[in-house]
Structures are given as C-alpha cells and as structure tokens.
Amino acid sequence: MAKDYFNENKIEFTEHDVATDLEARQEMMNRSGQMGVPQILIGDELVIGFDKPRIDTLLGLGV
Numbered sequence: 001m002a003k004d005y006f007n008e009n010k011i012e013f014t015e016h017d018v019a020t021d022l023e024a025r026q027e028m029m030n031r032s033g034q035m036g037v038p039q040i041l042i043g044d045e046l047v048i049g050f051d052k053p054r055i056d057t058l059l060g061l062g063v
Helices: 002-008 022-032 052-059
Strands: 039-042 045-048
Touching (some): 002 052, 022 045, 039 052, 045 052
C-alpha cells in the first residue's frame, strides 16, 4: 500500500526487506522498538504503518 502510494505520487523511496536484511531489521528495531512494518522515515520523523494523513502532512501533499 505505501509503495503503491509513493509510486503513484512519484515519491522516491528506498525499500529494505527486513525479513532478509538482518542489519536493516536491527536498525528498525533500534529506531522504533517495534517489528511492525511498514516503518517510514521522512526526514527525522518515523511513521509506523501506512498513516496516509501523517505522511501527506510530512511530505506537504494535499495541504
């Protein structure tokens, strides 16, 4: 859902597969203390899950 949204809005992103990338998984756990995905980092702000209103606000979309 998040990837589709970013692609539709031509927003570049980097995807990390935390199921196979142990370093990315550990970084995610250290940052959030959670295993839930997606975890979307926009600037210094961490969004857990696909929280479209918050993502839109952080990206300045539809505001």
